[in-house]
Amino acid sequence: MTSENKTDGVTESIRKTLLSMADEKYRDFSSKLMPNVNKERVIGIKIPHLRKFSKELENYGEFLKDLPHKYFEEDNLHAFLIEREKDFEKCIKLLDEFLPYVNNWATCDSMKPKVLKKYPEELLIHIKRWINSKDVYATRYAINLLMSFYLDENFDKKFLLAVASVKSEEYYINMMRAWYFATALAKQYDETLPYIENNILDVWTHNKTIQKSVESRRISEDKKEVLSSCVSIRTRPKQVK
Numbered sequence: 001m002t003s004e005n006k007t008d009g010v011t012e013s014i015r016k017t018l019l020s021m022a023d024e025k026y027r028d029f030s031s032k033l034m035p036n037v038n039k040e041r042v043i044g045i046k047i048p049h050l051r052k053f054s055k056e057l058e059n060y061g062e063f064l065k066d067l068p069h070k071y072f073e074e075d076n077l078h079a080f081l082i083e084r085e086k087d088f089e090k091c092i093k094l095l096d097e098f099l100p101y102v103n104n105w106a107t108c109d110s111m112k113p114k115v116l117k118k119y120p121e122e123l124l125i126h127i128k129r130w131i132n133s134k135d136v137y138a139t140r141y142a143i144n145l146l147m148s149f150y151l152d153e154n155f156d157k158k159f160l161l162a163v164a165s166v167k168s169e170e171y172y173i174n175m176m177r178a179w180y181f182a183t184a185l186a187k188q189y190d191e192t193l194p195y196i197e198n199n200i201l202d203v204w205t206h207n208k209t210i211q212k213s214v215e216s217r218r219i220s221e222d223k224k225e226v227l228s229s230c231v232s233i234r235t236r237p238k239q240v241k
Contacts, residue, residue, distance in 0.1 A: 010062040054080035182212035
């Protein structure tokens with residue numbers, strides 16, 4: 001059996017199992033959450049079921065090489081399998097191979113391998129690469145990692161500047177930037193507030209950050225009042241200093 005046939009066989013076996021797990025109602029529901037994903041690519045598998053399958057799967061190396069995948073759930077399965085990798089360098093390699101094929105927020109936000117959190121300094125080198133990428137979801141992924149791993153004990157105010165400095169018209173990048181700053185306000189309020197009070201962010205991200213913060217249960221009512229007073233009608237953002 002050739003390597004290509006072996007890869008096809010592994011993928012087809014996995015695909016057959018995934019198709020057997022299809023839920024038509026969930027397919028309709030999840031498709032509405034991802035308007036940029038062709039519904040024909042969606043099988044309709046609930047995340048807990050897909051995660052369970054990913055933990056039981058063995059000998060999946062050939063599947064990870066078979067890119068791009070046909071179905072959205074195959075992309076998510078790929079993301080969950082990357083999360084199983086316990087070696088930092090191998091994990092980074094897998095991410096670099098897969099990120100160019102990620103084309104939706106759900107898959108992008110699914111990849112948080114635990115091994116990455118164990119190497120905060122080393123990971124920052126790769127976050128810097130990804131955040132400066134021309135690829136929408138590589139940039140979104142980098143910001144998500146900064147939000148997930150660097151707003152607590154590994155926090156540094158330079159990360160706020162890094163996210164504020166991202167300039168993009170892409171909805172899925174700016175939504176993540178707003179999510180990042182709303183989370184930063186919940187965890188590092190004093191360091192983050194100047195970015196809102198001084199209108200550092202572009203108007204859309206600025207106002208979306210405030211909206212998310214006001215809706216959050218992690219931010220006190222008095223802080224919400226301060227943030228609500230900062231809603232902007234500017235047409236141009238101030239320069240980041």
